[in-house]
Amino acid sequence: MTVPSDDSGGTELPGNRVPIYYFDPVVGAFHYGPRHPMKPHRIHITHSLVLSYRLQNHMHLYKPKLATKYDMCTFHTEEYIDFLSKVTNDNCSQFSQELKQFSVGSPNGDSPVFGGMYEFCQRFCGGSLTAAQHMNQGLSDVTINWAGGLHHAKKSEASGFCYVNDICVAILELLKYHPRVMYLDIDVHHGDGVQEAFYLTDRVMTVSFHKYGRDFFPGTGDMYEIGEQQGKYYSVNVPLRDGINDETYHDVYKPIMDGIIKYYRPTALVMQCGADSLGMDRLGVFNLSIGGHGEAVNHMKSYGIPIMYLGGGGYTLRNVARCWAYETSIIAGRRVGNDIPYNDYHEFFMPDYKLQPTITSNKPDNLNKKEYIEYIKESTLQNLKRLPFAPSVQMHDVPPDLYYYDDFEDPDDTHMDESGVNIGPGQMQRRPHYHEHYDENAPDVDNSDEMRRHKTMGECYNDHLKSL
């Protein structure tokens, strides 16, 4: 049940759509090196904006656990994770062979060794994994981890500022309960690590919009990369040219996403919201406004499918923070004003202190001609029509997960108040999983009390199957 709007604008969301927002108070303190464009500090700036708009009053804030080696090795090899956990700036010389093998550590390169590198990975990956576990347990159908979204990391290799692929770890967790997961990537770079991981399966549909051409990193993502074997037609790539604006982007984005939802019928969505697709990004070449980027988020929200929102690239810090704070407001269903309230980083938003300033681009004109956009759109939609309708998965025993331990309140389970202070467990209630509670004749659940039992994922899935 949806409650009418309150005095601060927006509409209260039903309990299962109140987002859980994962924030690790330490993740922003890591540093790739002085000249490196990736600045984890942007996560703290974003958080400061989120708090200044009081969006925490409309979400559950949660400090995630650190991912363990065991967690990361659901996707990565043990040899690689072991190496990441051991190498430091002081012992690099002992690892010269591994540094090369795993593409880590050339001094001015993309993926340097830096202090606390492994702990940093544990922290952002812990956020995405916890989000997936909470979605599986039915604590919420909407989760946000702006520190996650590191889409280039491979099973045994670092790439493009990414060492551990939290997205793959989270999707593998969702697949314990979800027959079909759709991954969407709006970072200006191709989501190659996630595509590669699920290239041969129809259980995950990967979709990436990105700049392609002229040696732009990582060099993959042509429209002819469509998946192979069981995964044929389950990888979608939308290669774009420099300077794309909001109008052209949505001309191709909305019909393609609508087509994918219609033909694939995902039961869960994971959206990588890389903010380097904004105009004026230090590394990006697109020309999206914060409103246009947010529209992509709003469009995904409108499908009403369980969804995890993740961060990713983004190198003009003030705009990354604006973008993700604005998107937090969209996800939480709150309208926010354009004047940024006073916050710890206020001077970052000079001179106008606006949430959505006019982003004047230093980028070339929009090189995406109408005919080109029509061509990509039509060929992608044609490919979608070749899909069997909502491929099903054999029922299988669900692999064990932390759910069983979470049945009881864990004193280390931390929830935070708005300043990041642990306010202890007990704010959130687990809802029973359908293996325990599925009852075909049970009426729909009244969600009027915050965080009461919601319609379980199993019930939703079962309804969905019946509707096919």
Ligand code: V1D
């Ligand atoms: F400009 C730099 C300064 C220092 C270190 C690296 C860079 C830099 C800029 N662009 N590195 C790149 C890209 N790398 C190359 C390599 C040169 N080699 C021949 C290849 O062009 C990597 C860009 C990574 C983008 C990461 C991402 O935005 O997609 C992301 N998403 O989630 C997390 C990061």
Ligand code: CA
């Ligand atoms: Ca992308």
